[in-house]
Amino acid sequence: DIRIYVEEAPGQRREIIAPTDMGLSLMEVLKASGYDIMATCGGMALCATCHVEVLAGPALFEPNDDELDMLETLPVIHPGSRLSCQIRLTPQTDGLVVRLAPTGA
Numbered sequence: 001d002i003r004i005y006v007e008e009a010p011g012q013r014r015e016i017i018a019p020t021d022m023g024l025s026l027m028e029v030l031k032a033s034g035y036d037i038m039a040t041c042g043g044m045a046l047c048a049t050c051h052v053e054v055l056a057g058p059a060l061f062e063p064n065d066d067e068l069d070m071l072e073t074l075p076v077i078h079p080g081s082r083l084s085c086q087i088r089l090t091p092q093t094d095g096l097v098v099r100l101a102p103t104g105a
């Protein structure tokens, strides 16, 4: 299992323990942890309601074109903006720190 951290307020991080042997995405784990993520498209990189901002942690693979196209539809994106449904949790994602980014902000 790995640990990921959700910054709920400045300086306030919640630790979430997540398995890496089930092929889960970050979006699925955040939803299962009680976060209010609509994920309207079910994880297909087609809705951007699972937008998160990666604040720290291990280097992630680059977003693919589908993810980049969808991120560009958001009114505001951040340097660390990602679609959480496109981040597969693996041992390499241990220690990831994210903040939920409201779709419209």
Ligand code: FES
Pocket (backbone or CB within 6 Å): 027, 038, 039, 040, 041, 042, 043, 044, 045, 046, 047, 048, 049, 050, 051, 070, 083, 084, 085, 086
């Ligand atoms: Fe729709 Fe991630 S759940 S883009």
